[in-house]
Amino acid sequence: MSLQTIGHRGLMGAEPENTLRSFRRADRMALDAVELDLHLSGDGELVVIHDASVDRTTDGSGAVRDLTLAELRRLDAGLGERIPLFTEVVDAVGAPIQAEIKDAAAARALAAVIEERGLGDRVTVISFHDEALRETRELLPEVAIGLVTGWSTDTAPERAAELGARLVSCEFARLSADVVARCRAAGIGVISWTVNTPAELAVARELGLDGVVTDEPEIVSAIRAGP
Numbered sequence: 001m002s003l004q005t006i007g008h009r010g011l012m013g014a015e016p017e018n019t020l021r022s023f024r025r026a027d028r029m030a031l032d033a034v035e036l037d038l039h040l041s042g043d044g045e046l047v048v049i050h051d052a053s054v055d056r057t058t059d060g061s062g063a064v065r066d067l068t069l070a071e072l073r074r075l076d077a078g079l080g081e082r083i084p085l086f087t088e089v090v091d092a093v094g095a096p097i098q099a100e101i102k103d104a105a106a107a108r109a110l111a112a113v114i115e116e117r118g119l120g121d122r123v124t125v126i127s128f129h130d131e132a133l134r135e136t137r138e139l140l141p142e143v144a145i146g147l148v149t150g151w152s153t154d155t156a157p158e159r160a161a162e163l164g165a166r167l168v169s170c171e172f173a174r175l176s177a178d179v180v181a182r183c184r185a186a187g188i189g190v191i192s193w194t195v196n197t198p199a200e201l202a203v204a205r206e207l208g209l210d211g212v213v214t215d216e217p218e219i220v221s222a223i224r225a226g227p
């Protein structure tokens with residue numbers, strides 16, 4: 001089976017990350033899923049932005065949780081794009097979504113939206129934070145969850161199994177054949193962030209991954225072209 005393509009923060013090699021423009025680009029290219037990052041605004045709205053502060057990705061400054069949605073909306077997130085609400089991304093694209101909880105406090109708000117909008121079949125809730133995944137699982141036992149790992153990738157199979165996650169998304173540089181084999185033995189799918197070069201794609205294929213999280217349209221094209 002071909003590698004699944006997951007667009008990182010939309011398709012951030014081609015468009016400003018975590019903007020509707022970026023998610024629409026990934027959707028137009030028919031990626032298998034889009035990945036996005038979630039925080040809570042100061043007034044409790046579920047907003048799509050990677051960092052805990054707005055400084056790097058917008059023309060503003062300050063912590064996301066210290067700004068209201070109205071204040072966040074005034075910022076330019078690149079090419080005139082605004083920081084989107086999670087629900088706006090849901091409405092803007094048809095692709096499955098990997099919704100990454102960055103701020104563990106956002107787990108409850110995300111679960112509420114998934115339930116209200118009937119998104120259980122379309123959204124996989126992913127996070128580095130075990131507590132966010134545990135809370136999601138308690139609130140929505142049927143919704144798929146995925147463990148994201150970086151430095152702790154070596155223990156990903158066992159942690160994922162303990163959490164009831166059927167997917168791990170591991171940092172590319174820390175992934176090994178041993179981790180993949182232990183995931184396979186536990187029936188856990190393995191994807192990796194981020195795979196952005198032909199050399200990285202060759203390794204992903206060699207490791208037999210289920211999918212790659214990529215910034216780059218060229219990697220999507222290379223996957224479709226075959227090995």
Ligand code: G3P
Nearest residue numbers: 035037100148169193213
């Ligand atoms: O999909 C997981 C990956 O996005 C984790 O890294 O820092 O880009 O959110 P980061």
Ligand code: CA
Nearest residue numbers: 035036037100
């Ligand atoms: Ca992410």
